Amino acid sequence: MILKIFSETPSRDHCIFFVKKAKISNVINLLSLKVRNLIQKIAAMMLLIANKLLPLAKKLSQEFPKKNSMVAFGIVIFLFLLLVWPKNVPTSVNQITEVIPINLTADKIDNEGYSAELRWHTEEVSEGDNLSTVFMRANLTAKDVHQLSSSVGGKSLKNLFPGELFRFGTNSKNKLTKIEYVKSPLETHIFVRQRHYYTAEVQIREPDVLVSYREGVIQDSLYLSAKEANLPDKLIMEMANIFGWDIDFVFDIRPGDSFALTYEERFIDGEKLSVGSILAASFTNRKKTFKAVRYTDQQGISNYFSPEGLNMRKAFLRTPLDIFRISSGFNLKRKHPIHKKIKAHRGVDYAAPRGTPVYSAGAGKVLNAGYSRANGNYVFIQHGQTYVTKYLHLNKKTVRKGQIVKQRQQIGTVGSTGYATGPHLHYEFLVNGVHRNPRTVKLPQARPIPKKEKVAFDEAVKPVLAQLAEYQEKTRLAYLDDQITPPPEGH
Numbered sequence: 001m002i003l004k005i006f007s008e009t010p011s012r013d014h015c016i017f018f019v020k021k022a023k024i025s026n027v028i029n030l031l032s033l034k035v036r037n038l039i040q041k042i043a044a045m046m047l048l049i050a051n052k053l054l055p056l057a058k059k060l061s062q063e064f065p066k067k068n069s070m071v072a073f074g075i076v077i078f079l080f081l082l083l084v085w086p087k088n089v090p091t092s093v094n095q096i097t098e099v100i101p102i103n104l105t106a107d108k109i110d111n112e113g114y115s116a117e118l119r120w121h122t123e124e125v126s127e128g129d130n131l132s133t134v135f136m137r138a139n140l141t142a143k144d145v146h147q148l149s150s151s152v153g154g155k156s157l158k159n160l161f162p163g164e165l166f167r168f169g170t171n172s173k174n175k176l177t178k179i180e181y182v183k184s185p186l187e188t189h190i191f192v193r194q195r196h197y198y199t200a201e202v203q204i205r206e207p208d209v210l211v212s213y214r215e216g217v218i219q220d221s222l223y224l225s226a227k228e229a230n231l232p233d234k235l236i237m238e239m240a241n242i243f244g245w246d247i248d249f250v251f252d253i254r255p256g257d258s259f260a261l262t263y264e265e266r267f268i269d270g271e272k273l274s275v276g277s278i279l280a281a282s283f284t285n286r287k288k289t290f291k292a293v294r295y296t297d298q299q300g301i302s303n304y305f306s307p308e309g310l311n312m313r314k315a316f317l318r319t320p321l322d323i324f325r326i327s328s329g330f331n332l333k334r335k336h337p338i339h340k341k342i343k344a345h346r347g348v349d350y351a352a353p354r355g356t357p358v359y360s361a362g363a364g365k366v367l368n369a370g371y372s373r374a375n376g377n378y379v380f381i382q383h384g385q386t387y388v389t390k391y392l393h394l395n396k397k398t399v400r401k402g403q404i405v406k407q408r409q410q411i412g413t414v415g416s417t418g419y420a421t422g423p424h425l426h427y428e429f430l431v432n433g434v435h436r437n438p439r440t441v442k443l444p445q446a447r448p449i450p451k452k453e454k455v456a457f458d459e460a461v462k463p464v465l466a467q468l469a470e471y472q473e474k475t476r477l478a479y480l481d482d483q484i485t486p487p488p489e490g491h
Contacts, residue, residue, distance in 0.1 A: 117171070117172070118169035118170060118171055118177055118178060119169070119170050119171075120167055120168065120169050121138055121167070121168045121170070122165060122166070122167050122168075123137050123138050123165070123166045123168070124163065124164070124165055124166075125160045125161060125162055125163065125164040125165070125166070126162055127162050129160055129162075130160060131145055131148070131149060131157050131158075131160065132145050134160070134166055138166070138168050140168065140176060144176050147193075147196060147197060147198065148179065148191060148198055150197075151191065151197045151198035151199075151200065152197075152198070152199065152200050153189060153191065153198075153200025153201075153202070154198075154200075156181070156189055156200075156202075157181065157189075164181070164182060164183055164184075165180075165181075165182040166179065166180070166181055166182075167179070167180040167182065175193075176193060177192070177193050178190070178191065178192050178193065179191040179198070185205070185207075185268045185273055186204060186205045186206075186207060186268065186273075187202070187203070187204055187205075188202070188203045188205075189201070189202050189203075190202075190203060205268065207266040207267055207268045207273050208266070208267045208268070209264050209265070209266055209267075209276065210264070210265050210267060211262055211263070211264060211265075211279065211467070212262065212263055212264075212265045213260070213261070213262050213468075213471040214229050214230065214231050214235075214260070214261055214263070215229060215258070215259060215260035215261070215471075215472065215475060216228060216229030216231070216258065216259055216260075217256065217257070217258045218253055218254070218255055218256065218257040218258065218259075219255055220255070221253070222236070222240065222249050222253055222259075223236055226239070226259070231261075232275050234275055235261070235263055235275060235278060238277070238278050239259065239261060239278060239281055239283070242278065242281060242292050242304050242312055243281070243283045243285075243290055243292065243312070244318060245312060245313060245314040245317075245318060245443065246290055246312075247283065247285050247290070248318060248319075248439065250325075250326075251326075251439075252285060252286070253285065254285070254286055257283070257284055257285050257286070258283075258284045259281065259282065259283045259284070260281070260282045260468065260471070260472050260475075261278050261279075261280065261281035261282070261468070262278070262279045262280050262281075262464070262467060262468050262471065263275060263276060263277065263278045263279055264276025264277055264279065277294060277302070278292075278294060278304075279293070279294050279464050279467075279468075280292065280293045280294070280461075280464045280465055280467070280468040281293075281468075282468065282472070290306075291306060291307055291465070292304040292305065292306065292312045293305060293306075293307060293461040293464055293465055294464075295449070295457055295460055295461055297449075297453060298453060298456075305448070305449060305457070305461070307461065307465055309448050309449035309454055309457055309458075310445055310448045310449075311445055311446035311447060311448055311449075313446045314443040314444065314445060314446055315362050315363075315383070315387075315407075315443060315444040315445065315446050316361045316362040316383070316387070316389075316407075316429075316443045316444070317359065317361040317362070317407065317408060318438075318439070318443070319350065319427075319438075320350075320358055320359050320360070320361045320389070320391065320425065320427055321350060321352055321356055321357065321358050321359060321414065321425060322356075322357070325350070325351050325352075326348060326349065326350060326351070326439075346428055346435035347390070347392075347426050347427050347428035347429070347435070347438065348426075348427050348437070348438050348439060349424045349425070349426050349427075350414075350424060350425045350427060351422065351423070351424040352414045352423065352424065352425065353414065353423065354395055354413070354414055354415055354416070354423040355395060355413045355414065355415075356413060356414040356425075357410045357413060358391055358394065358410065358411055358412045358413060358414060358425055359407075359408045359409060359410055359411065360381055360389070360405045360406070360407060360408065360409050360410075360411050361381075361383075361389045361407070361427075361429075362381075362383045362387070362389070362407050363383065363405065363406050363407045364381045364382050364383035364384070364387075364389075364404075364405060365381065365382050365402065365403070365404055365405070366379060366380070366381055366382075366399050366400065366401050366402060366403045366404075366405060366411075367380040367381060367382040367388065367401070368380040368401055369397050369399055369400055369401050369403075370401075371417070371418075372418065373418065373419075374418050374419050375392045375393065375418045375419075375426075376392060376393045376394065376415065376416075376417025376418025376419075376420065377393070377394040377395065377396065377397050377412065377415065377417045377418075378390065378391060378392045378393075378394065378397075378418075379391045379394065379397055379399060379411050379412060381405065381411070386431060386432055387429070387430065387431060388429075388430040388433075389427070389428065389429055389430070390426075390427070390428040390430070391411060391412065391425060391426075391427060392418065392425070392426035392427075392428075393414075393415055393416060393417050393418050393420045393423075393424060393425065393426050394412035394413060394414070394415050394417065394425070395412070395413045395414060395415025395416070395417065395423070396412055396413050396415070397411070397412045398410055398411055398412050398413075399411045399412070429441055
């Protein structure tokens with residue numbers, strides 16, 4: 001059977017099959033008749049041969065050797081069969097061609113109803129939501145929740161946070177086909193349904209990072225002046241932390257002080273996503289300028305250093321808490337508020353709300369942690385062989401004797417235990433056993449850039465500091481062009 005397929009016309013959606021079919025039954029009948037006649041003829045001829053050739057065979061057997069007579073007899077039989085074999089047996093089969101039209105038009109393939117075109121519905125995660133409540137709002141079933149959570153990648157859906165988005169894609173048969181879980185503008189988890197389970201894919205996008213510049217002059221406080229310069233709150237705190245080792249932003253700030261900094265801003269699809277880290281900064285306090293630049297070392301750790309490679313972070317915090325006012329300073333001839341006698345006040349009292357966190361000023365080991373009638377709850381910390389810091393009148397202690405602590409690790413909270421008239425922290429700083437004023441004592445530097453890394457440091461920070469200086473110069477020239485008094489020298 002021969003099969004041919006071709007399109008009748010390009011505009012039609014069906015093909016025509018030409019099938020050449022032989023009538024096999026007729027052919028079989030014809031062959032069987034020929035074979036029967038042939039067998040009858042052979043039988044008749046063999047009988048004739050036997051009658052005619054038998055006397056000849058006997059005579060030949062007498063005149064010829066036995067071997068030669070057998071060969072001659074075989075040759076005679078072969079020649080006879082060639083003469084009687086039929087020559088009119090059909091060698092081909094008559095073929096009949098029939099045209100069978102077959103319509104090949106079919107509906108678009110739909111794998112269990114999951115078509116390419118989806119309808120999308122979005123749900124935002126609210127406070128207290130879990131996967132079930134989000135799916136319930138989207139009119140989806142508990143079966144859908146189970147299939148998704150039990151699939152690969154389903155564990156990422158256990159902890160949902162407010163503001164995250166779910167996008168549900170359903171097909172024309174209203175079957176859930178695709179889910180997009182948007183954790184952030186940079187991270188999306190995509191789940192695609194495959195019959196009774198989901199495949200998972202995580203898409204991570206990289207934002208565009210641009211460098212921005214801000215500068216300002218202090219009029220009243222650092223925070224208000226920085227907000228006037230459109231500096232985000234995150235960067236105000238970061239700048240205070242960078243220079244807070246050298247500048248007391250509560251007591252040392254004066255009107256006319258100035259700051260300038262470059263920092264990163266992240267964008268996605270042309271929209272601002274977030275602010276990054278400060279790259280370089282300058283702060284002028286009382287006509288003395290401090291500069292800092294961010295550097296990431298060979299271990300991948302980022303810190304701020306002076307242009308010379310000195311660590312901006314000191315070995316000790318200048319103050320061991322964030323929110324405070326000084327209620328009593330370091331005074332060796334102070335009159336005690338309770339005993340009414342002249343008694344040396346060998347530390348600084350920081351008034352703060354009860355429960356305010358108190359931090360270790362530096363890394364070290366807890367020398368003692370306990371309670372006494374005068375000091376209330378207290379913690380003493382040893383920092384190497386030279387320094388000791390003391391924290392008195394705590395409401396609670398969060399460390400124990402012998403414990404190793406890191407710099408800025410919380411060790412307790414502000415209270416009024418012991419001889420205290422109100423909630424405050426009494427903080428003492430001892431150098432080789434001698435009490436020093438915590439506000440004015442010269443703090444030791446943290447580790448500088450290692451010598452073996454100094455060349456790499458210089459190459460990395462030079463263009464960053466040059467960019468900051470270029471922005472400052474452009475601003476100064478703009479002031480001159482507008483006939484505005486430029487910022488003070490050192491700005």
